[in-house]
Amino acid sequence: MTRQWDERFTALLTSVLPAGARTAPVPPDLDLKKAGLDSLATIELLVSLEDEYGVEIPESALTSATFATPAALWQVLQEQGARPAALPSAA
Numbered sequence: 001m002t003r004q005w006d007e008r009f010t011a012l013l014t015s016v017l018p019a020g021a022r023t024a025p026v027p028p029d030l031d032l033k034k035a036g037l038d039s040l041a042t043i044e045l046l047v048s049l050e051d052e053y054g055v056e057i058p059e060s061a062l063t064s065a066t067f068a069t070p071a072a073l074w075q076v077l078q079e080q081g082a083r084p085a086a087l088p089s090a091a
Contacts, residue, residue, distance in 0.1 A: 004074065004084065005070070005074045005077075005084055006084035006085045007085075008052055008053075008085060009049070009070075009074060009077075009084075010024075010025070010026050012045060012048045012049055012052060013026060013045065013070060013073075014026065015048075016037065016041040016042075016044050016045045016048075017032075017035050017036050017037060017041070018035075018036040020036075021035035021036045026070050027070070028069060028070055028071035028074075029069050029070075029071060030069055030070055031068070031069065032067055032068060032069060032070070032073075033064075033067075033068070037067060042067050045067075046062070049073075049077060049082075053077060053080075053081075053082035054081075054082075055077060055080035055081050055082050056080065057076060057077070057080055058080075061076050061079075
């Protein structure tokens, strides 16, 4: 499975994880709960992602499955209209 999100997503995700769980690159199948994503960090991450990407994750998607892995979370963001930032063009 390849990572398809941008660095903004990675930065926001890793900012709420304990220092020992911050890996680069973030594996798409990382178990976020085992990595230390607790309920307070989940709320912080949710607000940050909605603000950064200008989307609103519906209440129906606020499940443990959504926040299980980076890939699952990015999929839900994409379903709400989030897209990776465009890569700068080579000059």
